[in-house]
Amino acid sequence: MDYQAPRGTQDILPEDQTCWRYVREKGEAIAQRYGYSRIDTPTFEDARLFTRTVGEETDIVTKEMYTFADRGGSDLTLRPEGTAPVCRAYIEHGMASRPRPVKLYYLASIFRYDRPQAGRYREHHQFGFELFGEADAAADAEVIEMAWRFYRELGLITLPVQINSIGCPECRSAYLSALKNYYATCLDTACSDCKTRYHKNPLRLLDCKKPDCRAAAVKAPHAVEYLCQDCKIHFDKLIAFLGAVEIPFEVNHRLVRGLDYYSRTVFEIQPAEEGAQSTIGGGGRYDSLIGQLGGEHTPAVGFATGIERIIINLKRQNVAVPGMPAPRFFIAWLGDAAGLAAFSLTAILRQAGINLIQSLSGRSLKAQLRQASSLGAEYALIIGDSELCKQEVVLRDLLRSTQRSLPLEGIVESLRSV
Numbered sequence: 083m084d085y086q087a088p089r090g091t092q093d094i095l096p097e098d099q100t101c102w103r104y105v106r107e108k109g110e111a112i113a114q115r116y117g118y119s120r121i122d123t124p125t126f127e128d129a130r131l132f133t134r135t136v137g138e139e140t141d142i143v144t145k146e147m148y149t150f151a152d153r154g155g156s157d158l159t160l161r162p163e164g165t166a167p168v169c170r171a172y173i174e175h176g177m178a179s180r181p182r183p184v185k186l187y188y189l190a191s192i193f194r195y196d197r198p199q200a201g202r203y204r205e206h207h208q209f210g211f212e213l214f215g216e217a218d219a220a221a222d223a224e225v226i227e228m229a230w231r232f233y234r235e236l237g238l239i240t241l242p243v244q245i246n247s248i249g250c251p252e253c254r255s256a257y258l259s260a261l262k263n264y265y266a267t268c269l270d271t272a273c274s275d276c277k278t279r280y281h282k283n284p285l286r287l288l289d290c291k292k293p294d295c296r297a298a299a300v301k302a303p304h305a306v307e308y309l310c311q312d313c314k315i316h317f318d319k320l321i322a323f324l325g326a327v328e329i330p331f332e333v334n335h336r337l338v339r340g341l342d343y344y345s346r347t348v349f350e351i352q353p354a355e356e357g358a359q360s361t362i363g364g365g366g367r368y369d370s371l372i373g374q375l376g377g378e379h380t381p382a383v384g385f386a387t388g389i390e391r392i393i394i395n396l397k398r399q400n401v402a403v404p405g406m407p408a409p410r411f412f413i414a415w416l417g418d419a420a421g422l423a424a425f426s427l428t429a430i431l432r433q434a435g436i437n438l439i440q441s442l443s444g445r446s447l448k449a450q451l452r453q454a455s456s457l458g459a460e461y462a463l464i465i466g467d468s469e470l471c472k473q474e475v476v477l478r479d480l481l482r483s484t485q486r487s488l489p490l491e492g493i494v495e496s497l498r499s500v
């Protein structure tokens with residue numbers, strides 16, 4: 083075989099679609115309940131949309147983006163995250179004039195040139211929820227509560243929500259100085275990536291996964307201790323709101339998220355299984371992003387979750403996902419005249435909304451009934467010359483091996499009551 087799906091991508095086969103449909107339906111139901119409207123944005127965007135918002139020094143921009151020049155010479159990037167495109171659309175379509183908050187959700191492919199491993203793909207899919215136009219901590223709390231309920235309703239057991247506040251641009255500079263002072267003493271044991279981060283993106287020092295760097299991060303100063311008055315009030319309010327809706331949470335001082343545009347609240351949710359290092363979803367507040375993209379200042383907060391990661395965890399946690407129903411009826415026939423009648427009957431029944439499969443060739447009745455059973459049908463409708471003469475069909479119960487005749491007259495109603 084000469085061709086395979088590209089490294090880090092996967093085919094979603096029919097048997098996988100039950101899980102996908104389940105997650106999609108739960109996500110859409112929760113979006114509706116919390117007042118989110120769907121938005122779809124293009125798969126690729128102007129490359130600068132991401133380099134300028136996600137951050138020039140982030141792993142996403144430096145190592146992971148699929149950027150290419152099209153035939154007209156424009157630099158385009160396959161969407162490496164979902165928030166910046168939604169913000170671009172929000173500004174482009176003047177959504178600031180809509181009643182606030184503006185709540186949008188998306189279900190989209192995300193592309194990152196990452197090292198493929200379990201649950202990490204170069205193309206994966208995300209549900210994302212973005213809330214624009216509300217600065218109050220109640221908005222952060224509502225988004226976190228929705229994320230929490232989403233996993234609960236999927237049947238997933240998760241750890242308490244990890245939350246942190248990384249402050250606003252004003253108070254963050256004091257924190258970054260403290261962080262750099264601290265790391266100056268232990269930089270020689272840090273990994274080479276962290277040595278670069280120290281100069282270009284010190285906040286990211288805190289979420290390096292290398293063992294030595296993790297040990298250093300444990301003793302690092304906490305962002306919440308450097309918050310300005312407004313940021314502190316915001317964080318305290320968030321904690322009060324989460325308490326009011328009984329969402330279990332923990333303050334994680336090392337949580338910073340991998341994108342530059344966050345301010346104040348950041349959060350992540352992890353599945354509960356043993357040794358979990360994997361995050362299934364997270365988000366935070368990004369009050370300066372719309373302004374940075376040229377829109378009027380608009381506070382915003384959002385959440386995104388990876389569908390492939392959810393599905394891996396549904397399987398690990400043995401969550402029973404409802405299957406897709408097999409067609410109940412199969413139409414078998416014998417002889418050319420009956421074949422023509424069966425073909426026409428199938429079309430009539432399908433137009434009446436009945437799911438069924440027809441035999442497309444006049445093999446032996448035994449072979450047709452075997453086909454019906456292997457497709458999972460409960461009943462076979464059988465038409466031969468004698469049935470055609472009497473204007474009836476034989477309804478055969480494939481599980482019990484019993485059968486009876488039904489007149490063609492009123493067949494739709496008869497089958498609906500079977």
Ligand SMILES: [Zn+2]
Pocket residue numbers: 249250251252253254309310311312313314
């Ligand atoms: Zn602040």
Ligand SMILES: [Zn+2]
Pocket residue numbers: 272273274275276290291292295
């Ligand atoms: Zn490191």
